[in-house]
Amino acid sequence: GAVVSQHPSRVICKSGTSVKIECRSLDFQATTMFWYRQFPKQSLMLMATSNEGSKATYEQGVEKDKFLINHASLTLSTLTVASAHPEDSSFYICSAQTIHQDYEQYFGPGTRLTVT
Amino acid sequence: GQNIDQPTEMTATEGAIVQINCTYQTSGFNGLFWYQQHAGEAPTFLSYNVLDGLEEKGRFSSFLSRSKGYSYLLLKELQMKDSASYLCAGSSGSARQLTFGSGTQLTVLP
Numbered sequence: 001g002a003v004v005s006q007h008p009s010r011v012i013c014k015s016g017t018s019v020k021i022e023c024r025s026l027d028f029q030a031t032t033m034f035w036y037r038q039f040p041k042q043s044l045m046l047m048a049t050s051n052e053g054s055k056a057t058y059e060q061g062v063e064k065d066k067f068l069i070n071h072a073s074l075t076l077s078t079l080t081v082a083s084a085h086p087e088d089s090s091f092y093i094c095s096a097q098t099i100h101q102d103y104e105q106y107f108g109p110g111t112r113l114t115v116t
Numbered sequence: 117g118q119n120i121d122q123p124t125e126m127t128a129t130e131g132a133i134v135q136i137n138c139t140y141q142t143s144g145f146n147g148l149f150w151y152q153q154h155a156g157e158a159p160t161f162l163s164y165n166v167l168d169g170l171e172e173k174g175r176f177s178s179f180l181s182r183s184k185g186y187s188y189l190l191l192k193e194l195q196m197k198d199s200a201s202y203l204c205a206g207s208s209g210s211a212r213q214l215t216f217g218s219g220t221q222l223t224v225l226p
Contacts, residue, residue, distance in 0.1 A: 103212035
């Protein structure tokens with residue numbers, strides 16, 4: 001149990017385009033979903049915390065107009081990178097959390113974004 | 117603020133024991149997680165400590181001292197497949213947000 005999927009796993013796009021990444025909890029309802037970004041050889045940096053039906057809470061330095069998060073249901077959250085630029089190229093990882101398992105976060109497999 | 121410190125790199129020999137230390141300064145601390153991450157993959161859960169003491173799970177054990185803001189991950193009978201990055205993460209706040217350390221890249225040599 002506790003499987004989280006992400007789609008797509010890899011995406012290459014041109015500078016200026018928008019990219020949507022989906023995060024789904026497949027066999028449980030996630031009270032909260034988190035979005036992280038990881039640059040090469042660095043650790044995971046929390047971008048935002050998302051609760052179903054409410055606005056996401058963004059970490060300091062993360063532009064909410066550039067990284068649009070929609071948490072439409074208890075099993076789906078989406079991250080849209082608006083007008084992507086090469087510096088947005090990174091590994092984006094989501095996690096889903098349920099209060100029923102000690103608040104443990106279950107991580108998706110990640111999405112490798114490359115902006116050319 | 118949140119601050120998690122762990123060594124950047126460690127090297128050990130197959131079959132040996134290695135201890136990866138982590139110190140933290142986290143307001144609203146709930147507990148401490150350890151994750152394993154192979155290159156290009158998402159982190160996988162190893163352990164979660166809330167109370168002081170040692171939690172043993174097979175070849176992996178994790179220790180927590182809340183008063184000292186200190187944790188360690190102990191890996192026994194090292195295997196080549198244990199070569200990976202090990203992430204220490206502090207959980208804090210009502211949302212149980214995770215603050216990750218920089219990760220310790222462990223290399224297991226034959």
